[in-house]
Every structure is written in C-alpha cells, then in structure tokens.
Amino acid sequence: MKxxxxxxxxxxxxHLIGEVEDYRNKxxxxxxxxxxxxxxxxxxxxxxxxxxxxxxxxxxxxxxADIPSIxxxxxxxxxxxxxxxxxxxxxxxxxNIDFKGNLIRTTVPYPFRNxxxxxEGPCQDR
Amino acid sequence: xxxQIVMPFGPQHPVxxxxxxxxxxxxDETGVDGMLSIGYLHGGLETLVEKRQxxxxxYIAERTCGICSxxxxxxxxxxxxxxxxxxxxxxxxxxxxxxxxxxxxHSHLLWLGLFADSMGFENLFMNAWKHRExxxxxxxxxxxGRVIQGSCKVGGVRRDIDQETLKKMERDLKGFEKGLKExxxxxxxxxxxxxxxxxxxxxxxxxxxxxxxxGPTGRGSGVxxxxxxxxxxxxxxxxxxxxxxxxxDCYARCAVRVNELFSSIEIIRQSIxxxxxxxxxxxxxxxxxxxxxxxxxxxxxxxxxxxKGNGTKYLARSxxxxxTLTNIPPxxxxxxxxxxxxxxxxxLSIDPCIGCMER
Amino acid sequence: MTYLxxxxxxxxxxxxxxxxxxxxxxxxxxxxxxxxxxxxINTGNPKHADVFVVTGGVNEQNREVIRNIYEQIxxxxxxxxxxxxxxxxxxxxxxxxxxxxxxxxxPVDVYVPGCAARPESIxxxxxxxxxxxxxxxxxMKERAKQKEQGSSPGGGER
Numbered sequence: 001m002k003x004x005x006x007x008x009x010x011x012x013x014x015h016l017i018g019e020v021e022d023y024r025n026k027x028x029x030x031x032x033x034x035x036x037x038x039x040x041x042x043x044x045x046x047x048x049x050x051x052x053x054x055x056x057x058x059x060x061x062x063x064x065a066d067i068p069s070i071x072x073x074x075x076x077x078x079x080x081x082x083x084x085x086x087x088x089x090x091x092x093x094x095x096n097i098d099f100k101g102n103l104i105r106t107t108v109p110y111p112f113r114n115x116x117x118x119x120e121g122p123c124q125d126r
Numbered sequence: 127x128x129x130q131i132v133m134p135f136g137p138q139h140p141v142x143x144x145x146x147x148x149x150x151x152x153x154d155e156t157g158v159d160g161m162l163s164i165g166y167l168h169g170g171l172e173t174l175v176e177k178r179q180x181x182x183x184x185y186i187a188e189r190t191c192g193i194c195s196x197x198x199x200x201x202x203x204x205x206x207x208x209x210x211x212x213x214x215x216x217x218x219x220x221x222x223x224x225x226x227x228x229x230x231x232h233s234h235l236l237w238l239g240l241f242a243d244s245m246g247f248e249n250l251f252m253n254a255w256k257h258r259e260x261x262x263x264x265x266x267x268x269x270x271g272r273v274i275q276g277s278c279k280v281g282g283v284r285r286d287i288d289q290e291t292l293k294k295m296e297r298d299l300k301g302f303e304k305g306l307k308e309x310x311x312x313x314x315x316x317x318x319x320x321x322x323x324x325x326x327x328x329x330x331x332x333x334x335x336x337x338x339x340x341g342p343t344g345r346g347s348g349v350x351x352x353x354x355x356x357x358x359x360x361x362x363x364x365x366x367x368x369x370x371x372x373x374x375d376c377y378a379r380c381a382v383r384v385n386e387l388f389s390s391i392e393i394i395r396q397s398i399x400x401x402x403x404x405x406x407x408x409x410x411x412x413x414x415x416x417x418x419x420x421x422x423x424x425x426x427x428x429x430x431x432x433x434k435g436n437g438t439k440y441l442a443r444s445x446x447x448x449x450t451l452t453n454i455p456p457x458x459x460x461x462x463x464x465x466x467x468x469x470x471x472x473x474l475s476i477d478p479c480i481g482c483m484e485r
Numbered sequence: 486m487t488y489l490x491x492x493x494x495x496x497x498x499x500x501x502x503x504x505x506x507x508x509x510x511x512x513x514x515x516x517x518x519x520x521x522x523x524x525x526i527n528t529g530n531p532k533h534a535d536v537f538v539v540t541g542g543v544n545e546q547n548r549e550v551i552r553n554i555y556e557q558i559x560x561x562x563x564x565x566x567x568x569x570x571x572x573x574x575x576x577x578x579x580x581x582x583x584x585x586x587x588x589x590x591x592p593v594d595v596y597v598p599g600c601a602a603r604p605e606s607i608x609x610x611x612x613x614x615x616x617x618x619x620x621x622x623x624x625m626k627e628r629a630k631q632k633e634q635g636s637s638p639g640g641g642e643r
Contacts, residue, residue: 173580193505256516447486
C-alpha cells in the first residue's frame with residue numbers, strides 16, 4: 001500500500017474565497033467540506049484533488065461566526081454547506097441554493113453542535 | 127401556455143426502495159427544477175464516536191450502509207491505521223481488495239436489477255439478482271456474513287482465506303462470468319433498453335466536474351475519477367484502469383457499471399494469483415492521535431472517512447462523506463429539463479444510497 | 486402451509502435502516518428464495534397489504550409516516566420487525582435521532598433477529614406472522630358475530 005500524502009494548510013477566513021478560486025483555476029475538483037467542533041471553535045476543512053494529489057485548506061472560526069459560501073465557485077458545494085448549517089449551525093452567507101435548514105430534517109436543531117445521546121444504559125431499563 | 131406546478135415525489139414511492147423526498151417543479155410534462163429534502167433515515171451515527179472505542183467503531187462504520195459495508199469498514203480502518211502508523215501485512219491488503227471487489231460486484235448487480243425494474247423490465251431484475259446470490263454465497267463462505275461482513279479490523283483482517291478456497295473461488299468465477307456476459311448483452315445491446323436510456327438525463331463533462339460527480343456518475347460523463355488509482359490496499363500493485371464512457375446519459379452510466387463487473391472479476395483474478403502468504407493482522411497498541419482523510423472507491427464513487435483522534439480511546443470526530451451526497455448536485459443538474467416519466471430512471475441512474483447519505 | 490387459504494400481501498417500509506435488512510427483504514422476492522411461490526407479493530399500497538414489514542429503528546422524522554401507514558392497512562393486520570434495529574434500536578439505539586425499536590410506536594407481532602437478518606429467517610418470520618394473521622381474522626369474525634347478536638338480541642323476537 002502506498003500511503004497518500006495529504007497537505008493541510010491553515011488559512012485566514014478572509015482569504016478563503018481567493019484560495020478556493022485559485023484551486024478552481026488550477027483545475028482542482030472539490031472533494032469534501034467538513035466541519036469539526038474543537039472546543040469553542042469550528043474547524044472547517046475544504047479538500048481538493050487534482051491528478052490524485054489531495055490537498056486541504058482549513059479555517060478556524062468561533063462558534064457564532066458566519067462564513068462566505070464557495071458555491072459561487074464550485075456550484076455543487078451547496079450540499080456540503082447546507083449540511084454543515086443543518087448539523088452544526090454554521091451560518092454560510094450567499095449560498096446559491098439555500099435550503100434554509102430543511103435539507104436534513106432533524107428533531108433537535110444543530111444536533112452535532114452539542115451532541116446528546118439516548119438510553120445510556122442497556123435498552124431493557126428504558 | 128404553461129404554468130409551473132410543484133409535484134412532490136416520495137418519501138414512500140414504489141420505485142424508491144428508500145425514502146427520499148423530491149419536489150419537482152414542472153412545466154406541463156417537463157421538469158424545470160428538482161429539489162430534495164432528506165432526513166427520513168438520518169440517525170446521527172457519526173456522533174457515536176464519543177460512545178464507542180475506536181476499535182468498536184468499525185462496526186458502526188460498517189453499518190453506515192448495508193450494501194457496501196465492507197468498504198466502509200475498510201476505509202475507516204485505513205484512516206486509523208494511517209494515524210497510528212500501523213503497517214498492515216500485505217496478505218491483509220490483498221484480502222481486503224478481494225472482498226472490496228466482491229462487494230462491488232454485489233452492489234452493481236443489485237443496482238442493475240433495481241434499474242431494470244425502474245425501466246419496467248422485471249425479468250432482467252430477477253436475472254441480475256440471481257447472479258448476485260453467487261457473490262453473496264462467496265461472501266458468506268469466506269467472511270460468515272452475507273451483506274454485513276464484519277471481517278475488517280483495525281490492523282488487518284479477522285479471517286484468512288485458505289489456498290484451497292481461493293482456488294475454488296477462481297474456478298467458480300468462470301461460470302459466473304459467462305452468466306454475466308449473457309446478461310450484459312441485454313443491458314448493452316437491447317433496443318428497448320437503449321431507447322429508454324439513450325439521451326436521458328445527460329450530464330456534460332464540464333458539469334460533472336464542476337458539480338463534483340464521482341464514481342460511475344462521473345465516469346459516465348468522461349471524467350476518469352477512480353480513487354482506486356491512489357493505490358490503497360493492494361490496488362497499487364494490480365493492473366487495471368478506470369472504465370470510462372463519454373456520453374453522460376443514463377445509458378453511459380449503466381454501461382460503466384456493466385463493464386466494471388468484468389473489471390472487478392479481473393481484479394479478483396489478479397489478486398488471487400498474486401496474494402502473498404504471511405500474517406493477516408498486526409497488534410494495535412496505544413490510541414490514535416492525529417487526523418487523516420481516508421479515501422477509497424465505493425461502488426457508487428469516492429468515499430471519504432475523516433478521522434480525528436485525540437490520544438484517547440474515543441475519537442474526537444468521524445466524518446463520513448459518502449458518494450451519494452456528492453452526486454446530489456449532479457442529479458439536480460440532470461433533472462433540469464427532463465421529462466416526468468424519466469424521473470425514476472434518472473434518480474436511480476446515480477445509484478442513490480440514501481441510508482449512506484444521511485447516516 | 487395448508488392453513489394458508491389466501492395470498493397475503495406485504496408492505497415493506499424502510500425506517501432508518503442501513504439497507505442491509507432492506508436488501509435481504511428484497512432478496513426474499515428474487516429467484517433463490519422466491520416468496521411469491523406462497524402467494525406473497527410485495528405491494529406499494531398500504532390499503533392492499535396484510536403484513537407490514539419494517540426494517541430499521543424508528544427515527545423521529547418517520548414516526549408519523551409509520552403510524553400513518555399502519556393505520557391505513559386494513560384489519561386484520563400483522564407487523565413484522567425485521568432485524569435488530571427494528572426490534573430494539575440495535576447498535577444505533579444511543580443516537581439522538583433514533584427512538585428505538587418499532588414497538589415503541591406500533592404493536593409488533595413477530596420479531597426477526599439478526600444483523601442483517603437472513604432471508605431464511607425473514608421467511609420464517611413472515612410465515613409465523615401468517616398464523617397470527619389467521620388467528621386475528623377468526624377473532625375478528627367472532628367479534629363481529631357477537632356484535633351482531635348483541636345489537637339485535639334474540640334475532641326475530643322484535
């Protein structure tokens with residue numbers, strides 16, 4: 001097995017659009033946008049690929065901050081951004097297709113922001 | 127003189143094996159736009175990382191999807207192995223490759239059956255599923271499970287396949303391939319199938335790239351994306367190339383999958399020929415600390431498992447980006463300007479796996 | 486199978502299953518297992534169905550859908566929970582969006598264990614449910630008879 005080398009760069013939110021545009025111009029494909037809660041911050045990673053080279057850029061934002069949408073550059077990015085909004089409550093400005101929180105119907109608003117669980121004990125006790 | 131109407135499609139609909147809700151904006155019989163909302167299958171299983179130790183989470187990862195469960199488990203394990211710096215024995219890599227390809231065969235046959243059913247071709251549906259049982263029998267014989275195998279673990283695989291069984295698997299492939307050829311002939315050369323599929327739901331090469339289409343959806347439009355080319359597991363040592371079609375319509379996507387059946391059989395043959403002896407697992411010590419985006423090629427396209435460990439037995443985050451999620455924007459593009467009667471065929475042509483998508 | 490006079494139709498609903506059990510339910514209909522030889526047909530319309538087959542645990546979103554389908558199926562009806570998720574929530578029972586097994590919502594007559602449940606056990610479960618269906622049918626007839634007698638006591642006396 002050949003392990004893949006993955007580059008990860010931390011960038012400033014203000015440079016996000018510029019960086020993404022660069023990738024688009026170089027012909028990269030948008031692979032993934034993922035969000036992780038790390039303490040009182042969200043880490044948002046954008047992954048790109050060109051000719052099997054996998055690259056990531058990451059922004060770190062406070063919990064209540066909003067970020068610009070990249071769906072103007074990569075049309076299909078709306079699906080990740082809506083998902084991020086529905087699960088984590090990250091506000092994304094200017095999405096091309098905005099489901100307004102209706103992409104994934106969840107009972108609890110923003111369930112991944114503060115995770116909760118059901119039935120801690122064995123199920124017979126419930 | 128036409129006016130726009132919005133027609134709901136699903137969640138429970140006879141052509142959809144799984145619940146998905148689609149709002150179709152129609153002008154007479156022509157679709158102008160399609161918008162979907164999901165959530166009927168959403169369980170939130172990514173959050174379970176906080177409840178299960180990382181070796182146990184393999185079972186959750188496998189149950190993300192009951193169709194390509196082995197590949198989910200394997201991708202997760204590869205991520206953890208990379209973070210922990212584990213060197214998995216070669217034999218385990220080959221076994222993983224063999225099982226992955228059997229999963230692909232089973233998934234494509236399943237899809238071909240459902241697709242035939244959506245065209246109203248019931249005989250072909252039954253035929254495809256008859257061939258699929260052969261694959262499931264092999265799975266059951268070698269792993270103990272028909273659809274959920276549980277044979278992958280962090281650090282290797284749980285079971286070995288002895289040489290005799292490998293030989294038998296190789297022998298049996300011959301008859302299986304013969305049956306598949308007859309079936310493939312109907313999918314690729316039958317007039318009524320072609321008239322139902324040609325020119326339907328066209329996705330241009332550029333759209334496929336910009337929308338991020340992966341797997342057979344992208345390859346049907348001439349984009350040669352195949353994560354197997356990154357050489358994970360034993361793929362780096364085998365000879366194969368991605369199956370690509372240029373037309374971008376439902377027929378092209380169907381043809382990609384039909385031809386991939388034979389490419390998978392070829393990969394299995396090569397793996398059985400070249401499989402080295404030795405151990406099948408390494409001991410796992412310590413806890414993962416670090417992060418990795420583990421990629422693999424699922425039957426539906428590229429799968430990404432993001433794992434982030436924090437040095438404890440419980441991971442900080444697991445994110446599963448399934449190919450169906452990525453293929454939704456291309457689907458929205460395909461639905462623009464289609465005919466209402468073609469909607470079931472177009473929706474099925476991306477091979478949607480909603481269970482995977484919503485997790 | 487001699488007690489089976491009618492051909493029972495079943496309705497399959499995928500609650501929040503991982504697809505494993507769904508696929509096995511579908512596999513029951515295909516040539517190797519072929520439940521159609523017993524006259525069992527998978528229908529898409531609740532009003533035509535006798536047996537309600539549910540896979541996967543109840544998720545907060547499809548509560549209403551399941552209840553609605555259940556109420557649309559005419560009496561007598563039986564519910565078969567296929568797989569461990571439908572029986573108890575299984576491996577996913579701690580997820581925030583899963584409420585547990587189907588029995589949290591509607592009465593279940595037969596539980597089919599397994600992850601994923603094997604086609605053989607699904608067929609066994611459905612055959613078992615047909616016995617219960619027949620019993621329910623007889624009970625229903627008796628109740629109707631009693632009701633008839635109760636509403637016009639003595640028959641011709643009036």
